[in-house]
Amino acid sequence: MLDKRRNSNSKERIDLINRFIGLFGKQVIQSVAADREFVGKNRLAFLNRNEIRYYIRIRNNFKVFLPQKNKEIKASHLFNCFKTNQFVYYNKIVRINEQLCYLSGCKLNSKNIKQDFLIIVSFNKPENAQEEYQKRWQIEMYFKAMKSSVFDIEKTYLQDIQRIEKLILLVMIAFILCYKIGIYLHQINPITIKKHGRKAEVFLNMG
Structure with missing residues (x-):
């Protein structure tokens, strides 16, 4: 931090x-x-x-x-x-x-x-x-999940840097668990691809 x-x-x-x-x-x-x-x-x-x-x-x-x-x-x-x-x-x-x-x-x-x-x-x-740079998009999706899309971490009232670091670490672990579970669920029941080529689901809204 x-x-x-x-x-x-x-x-x-x-x-x-x-x-x-x-x-x-x-x-x-x-x-x-x-x-x-x-x-x-x-x-x-x-x-x-x-x-x-x-x-x-x-x-x-x-x-x-x-x-x-x-x-x-x-x-x-x-x-x-x-x-x-x-x-x-x-x-x-x-x-x-x-x-x-x-x-x-x-x-x-x-x-x-x-x-x-x-x-x-x-x-x-x-x-x-092109292939290597596309991997950076995963980082953008992570930022989106950390912010308003899922975890809404910006609404924290914490101000102490050490406490913020711990909070971010915990949210990162939670994100990885959700990510791994999502991959597992996709293997069991693949996400539908719509006619426009995009997935029917992207993030699970945990709000």
Whole structure:
């Protein structure tokens, strides 16, 4: 827990990964996935230096330096020529925030006037970027369950950090139990897939 408002900074994110490595070892990390808010010069340098595989989304207008062409362009320009939802990886190394890495991405269906892209920066294996980055969606579902969807943890009146940590730990254990039970029940009686391709049920409302 951080004793402050707003997001964590690069140092705090690096400290968190180092803490994880200290407890479990670097060899258990398959990859690190993160959204657009969590890419930074120091963090990329740390991940590259420690050879930790990562798949981090970047903004469309992120500046990318192409060493083989000796020029800098917007990241979206590498994927603008492809069809919508056609996920591809750029097969040459690039430089972002002074770090050598790879890029993968696609042009998205966008309801907005401005075109949107899914662009992922990685340490290596850019061909796995889409599959690995999709796993991050489980984290979003966990956040949704922790908040208003199921456990409504934000309504707690606790203010002491140690008590909040214990509460979150207990809710995490409860969430994992619900998750495991859901998988078991799905194996016995699979959730119906509707005509639009979505599941008939997603979360059990425990409110």
